[in-house]
Amino acid sequence: MAEPMGFFTDTTVCIGCKACEVACKEWNQLPARDGGAPMLSGNSYDNTLRLDGTHWRHVKFIEQFTPDRRDGRWLLMSDVCKHCVRAGCLEVCPTGAIIRTEFDTVVIQSDVCNGCRDCIAACPFGVIEMSPVSGTAQKCTLCYDRLRGGLEPACAKACPTDSIQFGTIADLRQKARARMGQLHASGEKRAYLYGADDTMLGGLNAFFLLVDQPEVYGLPRDPKLPSRNLVPSSLFSMLGAVVVALLGVFSFRDRGDRR
């Protein structure tokens, strides 16, 4: 197996140019939404709105301004599949379409997926959606085809500020910690890393440097695996099955009108 590869997305240097979105769409031949009909969301400069089956990179625009707009800041974040080391989507996929690759990334094989959509409900980040083209669930592949060819993913290649960096997880974590130290030293004490260690789902292979609470970026504070509910839910159901069966035996056997 090759070394684990991933993204480090430093949101503090993102300028919201959306080159990553465009590069992703071009390389992966993802179609325009609604046949390219113009759509303005009214939500800042963000007309993509969410990751879905045909948008595998999405630049979030978060405006934080005082009511009189004298003071404020932009938070910009290029969102993407986190390629979790312990991935909820992979865990539930009933067809085996979702696999872990030799690069430690998570990929949906579109020739295997049958569109049951369990992975969509399982992903703690809301990354996966159906593609209207293939009728299957789709998301970022971390450009598996480019990686196989020794190239870096299209979004990282296109990013003009190196907000999106591609590399081995070990290298990226080192760079991320150095960057956080630099920001702390220059007074930006709010900077922290999201998913850069093994505590969050065994580590996010696409992790982020953020300067506000995770929820502000639309990220869960403590993402969890779907399987956490499997055993307790099953135990309660089994208890219910025993009670229903006993009630059945009791009701059908104790036929007061028989004797």
Next chain:
Amino acid sequence: MGLPDTFFTAAPNWRWLIIGYFFVGGIAGGSYLLAVLIDLFGDTDDRPLAGTGYRIAFAAVALSGVLLTADLGRPERFWHMLLQSKTAWPMLKPWSPMSLGAWGLLFFGGVTFLSLLAVLAEAGRLPWRRLVRLRPPGALGTLVALVGALLGLFIAGYTGILLSVTNRPIWADTWLLGLAFLISAASISAALLILVAQSHGRSRRAARALGRFDRWVLVLELVVLVALVASLGAVARVWLSVWGGALLGVVLVGIIAPLALLRRDLGAAAPVAAILVLVGGFLLRVVLVLSSEHVGRV
């Protein structure tokens, strides 16, 4: 701020076909269980009612397969849940409720088919009389019945576990969905068989047993629904909406009213009570599925 982690996820767009499956699958599992109970503890008068129960179970499990396949983005690939599409080896992940459920449905379908054969043979509709042995009494028939009853209980309950083994609001915020679906499957199946028995005008003893059973199960269902709301904690706020009203409707129309109408000797109001239980059981699934589906991403 302070939003539960399940609110940062995307809805899988499981809607009417899936709601329909949760209802029909519940009928399939519950009807089979009740047919087995009638077969094991009833007398000859009750045998036609049990036979109808097996027929309902088979029809319902067949319809379940159709509904689930139709809901897929690529229906022609439904078999990918059972065989690995590239190697044709069996595809099974026991820790994924959907994977286990696909196999459960296959085996349950097989067992309900055996029971259907026995019912048809007994009715003289098949040339092979010996197929009657696939139904109790008798060792083979009892074995088929018990395996089918266990699979039926599984089919009735795993769907709720499937919803909980995700990261969606409400579904993943409680451990009681499987239990609630299972209990509800028992109550709607008993209601359906009460309707059948009343229209036959036969099997009166089994019908009274069904009434007794349904009253117990409806009380249990009420307790489980209260516990379900409590188990959601702060997430239950989602139900401070039209969904909460609908859930209240489930309790009043589908539980309280039938409990008031179902007398010890069933009585004239029994069909009305049974229909209310069925309506309530369907509405329960609508609420539990759609109230989560309607929570959008932040």
